[in-house]
Amino acid sequence: MNVYIMTDMEGVSGVVRREQVSPGTAPWREALQFAEADFNAAVAGAAAGGARRIVLCDAHGGGNNIRLEKMDGRAEYERPVGARRIMPALEEAKFDAGFMVGAHAMAGTQGAFLEHTQSSFTWHNYTVDGRRWGEIAQFAAWLGHFDVPLVLVTGDEAACREAREFLGEVETATVKTTLCRQYARSLPPAAAHKAIEEAAARALRLVGRARPFKPKFPADVRIEFHRADTADGAARRPGVKRLDGRTVGWTANSALELIGG
Amino acid sequence: MKKIYVVADMPGTSGICAAEQCRWGHFLWREARAHLASDVNAAIEGAFAGGADEVVVCDAHGGACNLPMERMDPRAMYEPANREELLPGLSAEFAGLFVVGAHAMAGAVEAFMCHTVDAETWFRYRLAGRECGEIGMWAAWAGHHGVPLLLVTGDAAACREAEEFAPGVALAAVKEAVAWDRARTLHPVEGRARIAAACRRAMEQIGRIEPTLIDMPNEAELEYVRCEFADEAAGRQGAERTGPRTVRRALESIMDLRRGF
Numbered sequence: 001m002n003v004y005i006m007t008d009m010e011g012v013s014g015v016v017r018r019e020q021v022s023p024g025t026a027p028w029r030e031a032l033q034f035a036e037a038d039f040n041a042a043v044a045g046a047a048a049g050g051a052r053r054i055v056l057c058d059a060h061g062g063g064n065n066i067r068l069e070k071m072d073g074r075a076e077y078e079r080p081v082g083a084r085r086i087m088p089a090l091e092e093a094k095f096d097a098g099f100m101v102g103a104h105a106m107a108g109t110q111g112a113f114l115e116h117t118q119s120s121f122t123w124h125n126y127t128v129d130g131r132r133w134g135e136i137a138q139f140a141a142w143l144g145h146f147d148v149p150l151v152l153v154t155g156d157e158a159a160c161r162e163a164r165e166f167l168g169e170v171e172t173a174t175v176k177t178t179l180c181r182q183y184a185r186s187l188p189p190a191a192a193h194k195a196i197e198e199a200a201a202r203a204l205r206l207v208g209r210a211r212p213f214k215p216k217f218p219a220d221v222r223i224e225f226h227r228a229d230t231a232d233g234a235a236r237r238p239g240v241k242r243l244d245g246r247t248v249g250w251t252a253n254s255a256l257e258l259i260g261g
Numbered sequence: 262m263k264k265i266y267v268v269a270d271m272p273g274t275s276g277i278c279a280a281e282q283c284r285w286g287h288f289l290w291r292e293a294r295a296h297l298a299s300d301v302n303a304a305i306e307g308a309f310a311g312g313a314d315e316v317v318v319c320d321a322h323g324g325a326c327n328l329p330m331e332r333m334d335p336r337a338m339y340e341p342a343n344r345e346e347l348l349p350g351l352s353a354e355f356a357g358l359f360v361v362g363a364h365a366m367a368g369a370v371e372a373f374m375c376h377t378v379d380a381e382t383w384f385r386y387r388l389a390g391r392e393c394g395e396i397g398m399w400a401a402w403a404g405h406h407g408v409p410l411l412l413v414t415g416d417a418a419a420c421r422e423a424e425e426f427a428p429g430v431a432l433a434a435v436k437e438a439v440a441w442d443r444a445r446t447l448h449p450v451e452g453r454a455r456i457a458a459a460c461r462r463a464m465e466q467i468g469r470i471e472p473t474l475i476d477m478p479n480e481a482e483l484e485y486v487r488c489e490f491a492d493e494a495a496g497r498q499g500a501e502r503t504g505p506r507t508v509r510r511a512l513e514s515i516m517d518l519r520r521g522f
Contacts, residue, residue, distance in 0.1 A: 228441040
């Protein structure tokens with residue numbers, strides 16, 4: 001059984017304030033240990049659940065959040081290669097299950113730690129065929145394109161709730177609750193790691209039962225930005241239409257066209 | 262005794278074609294202040310030519326101090342806007358309000374530098390249930406004192422918005438948006454001529470155009486770009502959280518239209 005683990009940093013246990021997810025800063029450097037520990041807990045759970053090959057994708061800010069010497073030796077490491085190749089290993093081998101570790105809720109979710117969709121600074125709402133989506137649904141659809149079901153999501157309460165709303169049959173591990181967008185109350189790391197490891201092992205029992213997330217295509221994708229200048233730039237990309245002052249849209253023919261436009 | 266109150270903003274000034282020219286302290290801003298003075302002087306001249314006895318100019322862009330005093334028509338008085346006190350010197354003694362250099366509200370279509378109050382945090386502002394930008398705020402503020410909005414100059418989008426908010430208001434469109442941060446502008450000499458002509462029409466409207474009146478008590482609602490701002494604003498006395506990114510406040514007086522947000 002092959003398991004693909006997508007990772008992000010906002011939903012990692014022990015990460016409780018914004019500075020900890022800003023790459024290059026001192027708080028971020030200190031928070032790397034929390035991220036690695038959560039990711040390793042998922043690797044351990046996958047191995048316990050019967051995974052033979054485990055690939056871990058370092059996706060927060062495009063990568064650089066995992067020090068390889070700290071990574072569980074049972075996992076391989078990769079990172080997205082631009083917006084068109086977010087999970088490169090899926091293109092080469094058949095995977096049986098996907099995990100999303102350290103997830104955050106979509107932009108515009110109240111009581112969600114560092115909620116956003118792609119960019120906290122420019123994206124206001126992202127919709128697919130009229131439904132508001134966040135990154136959890138995007139990644140689930142990306143995995144779904146390769147017939148891989150997303151069976152585990154870990155993160156704050158709001159991220160786990162969002163995962164269940166989109167996926168139905170999914171294991172979740174809630175590692176923190178959110179006081180306001182910028183501050184969260186986290187489980188002690190040891191308890192969080194135990195929860196993640198157990199949920200990961202349970203999640204692999206869903207393989208064969210959980211269905212890959214496959215929305216209908218072609219799909220109408222729209223981004224409403226915070227401000228018109230971002231829409232000006234996005235509308236210059238091929239295939240992208242300006243829909244109003246702050247909104248652009250395009251038609252996605254597959255999940256691989258959901259993000260880049 | 263006819264007193265005219267002129268509120269001056271910078272984005273809608275003729276001769277200004279790039280957002281950088283409106284950034285306080287930027288070397289392009291330093292040069293662009295001459296364009297601001299040119300448009301404001303056209304309005305001062307137009308007010309006096311139309312029979313005004315007194316003109317007060319309010320410098321409302323950013324933190325004020327944009328209008329170079331040495332270039333301003335010496336017949337006018339100068340005052341800075343004072344944060345939540347939008348038009349500090351405006352009183353019932355005035356016969357009309359001129360808005361010079363206006364921009365459209367946040368989210369407007371084909372609008373140069375459209376925003377409402379703060380381009381970094383305010384997404385959508387509603388006054389008495391209706392989407393409203395700065396032109397509407399100023400019109401409502403003046404209306405509270407029984408003073409009608411007589412003139413609006415700015416880009417084409419600002420003029421469209423003004424006509425919708427205060428039908429019959431005299432307009433001078435001096436530019437149109439190419440992008441959010443780029444505009445195609447009339448030459449300042451032509452801009453001055455258009456403003457002067459609009460001022461003549463505006464002064465003839467005195468006594469024939471009604472002030473903008475908002476029934477009180479009422480409410481104002483602001484949608485922010487991100488939850489963190491609503492988290493903070495919702496914690497202030499009198500605030501009601503109406504959505505993940507939205508806060509509503511009761512208004513006892515139009516003087517409170519910006520307070521608490």
